[in-house]
Amino acid sequence: MYMSTLLIDVGINPDRVRPGRQWLRNMYRVHQRLCMAFPFPDTKANDPEFLKPYRPDAFHNPQPDRGFTSSVVNAGEPNALSNRPVHEPRDDSHNFLFRVDPLPGGRVVILVKSAIQPDWDYAFHNAQHLLAAPPSITGHVRLSFGMDAILRFQLVANPTRKIDTKSDADGRRRNGKRVPVPPTDEALQTWLQQRADANGFRLGNLSLIQPGYVYVNKSSTAGKGHRLRSVRFAGILEINDPQRFSKALIAGIGPAKAFGFGLISVALTGNGTL
Secondary structure: OEEEEEEEEOOOOOOOOOHHHHHHHOOHHHHHHHHOOOOOOHHHHHHHHOOOOOEEEEEEOOOOOHHHOOOOHHHOOOOOOHHHOOOOOOOOOOEEEEEEOOHHHHHHEEEEEOOOOOOOOHHHOOOOHOOOOOOOOEOOOOOOOOOOOOOEEEEEEOOOOEEEEEEEEOEEEEEEEEEEOOHHHHHHHHHHHHHHHOOOEEEEEEEEEEEEEEEEOOOOOOOOOOEEEEEEEEEEEEEOHHHHHHHHHHHHOOOOHHOOOEEEEEEOOOOOOO
8 A cells, every 4th residue: 555645836825726626626637647556567668758648548447338348458367466457446455545635734645555566656747836845655555454443534425415316126225316414514424424334443522524516527618517515524444344444545436536425534543643
């Protein structure tokens, strides 16, 4: 497991648009750039200076079952570990989660948790102007927790629920429409408690429940994107299933993980930082 910290150049005046501040306004572009730190080996070998146009299939594992093919995958074994994505499925060998955090003084940092070592020099080779400092990487982070351990935590999640679920003729349930959980403290705490029960921990006190939104636009046309509900949680938790909790730290919590949601960070209660 690798933990990376990227300090973004957002300037000190929000009324003066800096490239980093503009970049952070669209989580799709942020996700796209961060993915560039995990190129397939032949991608980097064939374009070491990253001069060619960005191709998603050079950084993601295509899904042949959906009719998408790629010379990248055809060049090797489709099921080889090197050809699997770094962010889905998220497990001990392949995962990629990130979170955008505010810092004192109006600064902004992106935390990235990944199973494989990122190459930030390659990802930002043609976008150094987005960074306020060189990225830092902490490698070989071990996840080990004891039963009943009490930790401080912080999580940015996309709390949603499904409505209008129906049953097919064979009795199987179909997924309904996904809608945001109402932005009340009670509803949001209930949502998080349900996730806690499924992921090996109990909630203690919550010191922060901060609703907001992030914007996602996959097109290059302004106004064609959409907003996703964002909620920042912080507080105390107690581990009641270390194995499930460790998996939650790797896989993330809740939906929309590609857009900066799901990364839960923890620290001992006596530590001053998360």
